[in-house]
Amino acid sequence: GAGVSQSPSNKVTEKGKDVELRCDPISGHTALYWYRQRLGQGLEFLIYFQGNSAPDKSGLPSDRFSAERTGESVSTLTIQRTQQEDSAVYLCASSKRGGGAVGELFFGEGSRLTVL
Amino acid sequence: GQNIDQPTEMTATEGAIVQINCTYQTSGFNGLFWYQQHAGEAPTFLSYNVLDGLEEKGRFSSFLSRSKGYSYLLLKELQMKDSASYLCAVLDSNYQLIWGAGTKLIIKP
Numbered sequence: 001g002a003g004v005s006q007s008p009s010n011k012v013t014e015k016g017k018d019v020e021l022r023c024d025p026i027s028g029h030t031a032l033y034w035y036r037q038r039l040g041q042g043l044e045f046l047i048y049f050q051g052n053s054a055p056d057k058s059g060l061p062s063d064r065f066s067a068e069r070t071g072e073s074v075s076t077l078t079i080q081r082t083q084q085e086d087s088a089v090y091l092c093a094s095s096k097r098g099g100g101a102v103g104e105l106f107f108g109e110g111s112r113l114t115v116l
Numbered sequence: 117g118q119n120i121d122q123p124t125e126m127t128a129t130e131g132a133i134v135q136i137n138c139t140y141q142t143s144g145f146n147g148l149f150w151y152q153q154h155a156g157e158a159p160t161f162l163s164y165n166v167l168d169g170l171e172e173k174g175r176f177s178s179f180l181s182r183s184k185g186y187s188y189l190l191l192k193e194l195q196m197k198d199s200a201s202y203l204c205a206v207l208d209s210n211y212q213l214i215w216g217a218g219t220k221l222i223i224k225p
């Protein structure tokens with residue numbers, strides 16, 4: 001498709017299980033972002049990829065969180081040993097390289113994670 | 117530290133005009149963005165300002181003053197569908213986006 005695609009759209013899991021969230025950015029967009037958004041709250045930055053490298057991982061909340069990107073395309077966000085506090089919508093966004101265009105983000109619909 | 121401030125919530129009447137303010141303190145500046153986010157949906161891009169002044173796009177306008185670290189989003193002829201959160205974000209010197217917490221706009225008939 002033409003937009004940013006995320007899967008799964010909804011995920012319910014039990015505390016302690018691992019989950020993997022996938023993001024397929026717009027073709028040709030070299031920058032890719034992961035954000036977390038809890039109900040009624042603002043965007044919480046997690047990680048940023050430029051190509052396949054992650055120059056900024058400062059937002060990852062703990063070592064249970066990791067992300068990778070391959071082929072300047074698909075990215076996966078993995079949360080190990082999930083906790084109830086991980087329940088949120090995880091948003092992926094992509095943008096073109098270069099100047100102010102980097103700030104025009106195209107968001108996916110998000111993956112809603114519920115940890116029981 | 118880097119900081120973006122905007123009001124938490126605003127209420128306005130259908131057909132009226134509302135101005136949502138945003139002030140920022142960031143490490144450098146490479147542009148300011150406004151996004152709209154309807155409840156339960158992803159944010160969508162509204163506007164981008166990098167030079168001082170007013171950018172108009174239909175019913176929505178965005179203003180920037182770099183010397184004051186200030187921007188506003190102006191919404192005219194408000195419609196019920198404009199009820200949403202409006203997010204202000206600044207691109208810093210490292211081309212990283214710094215986000216405000218968002219302003220929830222409630223439109224009343």
